[in-house]
Amino acid sequence: MPALETNAARILPAVERAIAELRRGAAVIIQRGGGHAALIQASETASPQALGNLRLIGNAEPCLLLTARRAAAIGIKEATPLIDTTEVIAFALDDMSPDAVSYLADPVHDPLGINLRHDNFLTTDVPEVLARNAVALTKLSSLLPAALFVNLPDDSCDQIAKEHNLLIVSAEDIASYRSTAAYSLKKVASARIPLEVAEKTTVVAFRPREGGVEHLALVIGDPEAGKPVLVRLHSECFTGDLLGSLRCDCGDQLRGAIKLMDETGGGILLYLSQEGRGIGLMNKLRAYELQDRGADTSDANELVGFDPDERIYTPAAEMLRQLGFGEVRLLTNNPEKVTALIESGIEVIETVPHHFPSNGHNDFYLKTKARRFGHTL
Numbered sequence: 001m002p003a004l005e006t007n008a009a010r011i012l013p014a015v016e017r018a019i020a021e022l023r024r025g026a027a028v029i030i031q032r033g034g035g036h037a038a039l040i041q042a043s044e045t046a047s048p049q050a051l052g053n054l055r056l057i058g059n060a061e062p063c064l065l066l067t068a069r070r071a072a073a074i075g076i077k078e079a080t081p082l083i084d085t086t087e088v089i090a091f092a093l094d095d096m097s098p099d100a101v102s103y104l105a106d107p108v109h110d111p112l113g114i115n116l117r118h119d120n121f122l123t124t125d126v127p128e129v130l131a132r133n134a135v136a137l138t139k140l141s142s143l144l145p146a147a148l149f150v151n152l153p154d155d156s157c158d159q160i161a162k163e164h165n166l167l168i169v170s171a172e173d174i175a176s177y178r179s180t181a182a183y184s185l186k187k188v189a190s191a192r193i194p195l196e197v198a199e200k201t202t203v204v205a206f207r208p209r210e211g212g213v214e215h216l217a218l219v220i221g222d223p224e225a226g227k228p229v230l231v232r233l234h235s236e237c238f239t240g241d242l243l244g245s246l247r248c249d250c251g252d253q254l255r256g257a258i259k260l261m262d263e264t265g266g267g268i269l270l271y272l273s274q275e276g277r278g279i280g281l282m283n284k285l286r287a288y289e290l291q292d293r294g295a296d297t298s299d300a301n302e303l304v305g306f307d308p309d310e311r312i313y314t315p316a317a318e319m320l321r322q323l324g325f326g327e328v329r330l331l332t333n334n335p336e337k338v339t340a341l342i343e344s345g346i347e348v349i350e351t352v353p354h355h356f357p358s359n360g361h362n363d364f365y366l367k368t369k370a371r372r373f374g375h376t377l
């Protein structure tokens with residue numbers, strides 16, 4: 001078996017299992033090659049029992065890992081020069097409680113409920129690779145990007161795991177999960193689905209060989225493989241695509257792209273499973289709550305603890321390659337999509353604008369995309 005496939009066969013199931021553990025509220029052990037291990041738990045599932053468990057197993061007070069974005073958003077980063085890493089900070093309290101965790105990590109709560117002191121901030125004792133990948137795992141789990149963390153003696157990890165029925169996951173595997181999943185995508189099904197706006201449509205479904213996040217390609221009309229093709233990279237938007245939400249322009253862009261492809265000889269629309277610019281539906285709804293309190297779409301993501309845009313386009317490039325299209329005319333206003341596709345080896349021979357008029361509710365959102373994300377107007 002080639003090295004890439006051997007790695008995928010190890011990495012994808014291992015990380016998928018760790019995601020399932022975090023999502024069901026269990027702790028997992030995260031280990032780094034060459035030493036260092038820790039017990040982690042998603043902040044969102046912190047309960048008195050979970051905290052008690054971390055204390056018992058780690059024999060220390062757990063600290064809370066927050067993204068630097070979240071820390072800055074609640075004023076912690078400004079409060080001290082002692083930031084542990086550039087991406088993630090470790091925050092210690094004498095007595096971590098579920099309330100404290102949610103004040104600090106959950107944007108719906110008011111962080112000022114906690115008495116922040118200078119010595120609340122750790123600068124040592126939290127290995128950066130473990131911290132970064134612990135938070136990365138919460139993001140892959142579509143939970144709030146924050147984790148409880150307690151160091152473990154590396155030489156007794158296997159014994160602790162066995163004794164407490166805990167899963168061990170490698171930090172390096174978490175770090176390479178998304179790119180490994182992208183390169184392991186395989187076609188699993190292809191069906192003709194006549195659409196109202198494009199009767200000749202085939203939906204091709206892709207899934208990583210070892211399981212994981214699935215993406216779809218809509219092949220509209222008869223695009224000729226090997227020739228430049230009109231392509232739209234559409235990120236999933238449950239609210240806009242399915243419910244017809246007027247907060248965004250996704251529904252218009254989805255149906256508009258399919259219609260245009262049908263009218264102009266064909267194209268490929270990739271429907272990418274990265275809801276809410278990659279933060280997941282639950283977190284997007286949290287971000288909407290913050291937008292209702294005045295934040296714009298970019299700041300709201302940061303208040304929740306994410307980057308303004310967490311998407312990647314390596315799965316898109318891989319699907320295009322497998323469908324036989326290396327040269328595209330890209331239907332987008334987003335310069336980041338153009339750069340990302342080119343970096344993934346796809347030639348973008350033209351950028352075709354994809355604007356729709358404001359619907360009376362999304363005016364500020366459209367202006368924010370231009371102002372904060374550099375979208376063309």
Ligand SMILES: Nc1nc2c(ncn2[C@@H]2O[C@H](COP(=O)(O)OP(=O)(O)OP(=O)(O)O)[C@@H](O)[C@H]2O)c(=O)[nH]1
Nearest residue numbers: 234235236237248274275276277284297332333334
């Ligand atoms: N986090 C977050 N995501 C949003 C919000 N509004 C829409 N989205 C998501 O943004 C994504 C829409 O992006 P696209 O239309 O593919 O891309 P784009 O960045 O607008 O670029 P274009 O190609 O020019 O349309 C979907 O995943 C939506 O769920 C929001 O307010 N917050």
Ligand SMILES: [Zn+2]
Nearest residue numbers: 237240248250
């Ligand atoms: Zn949308």
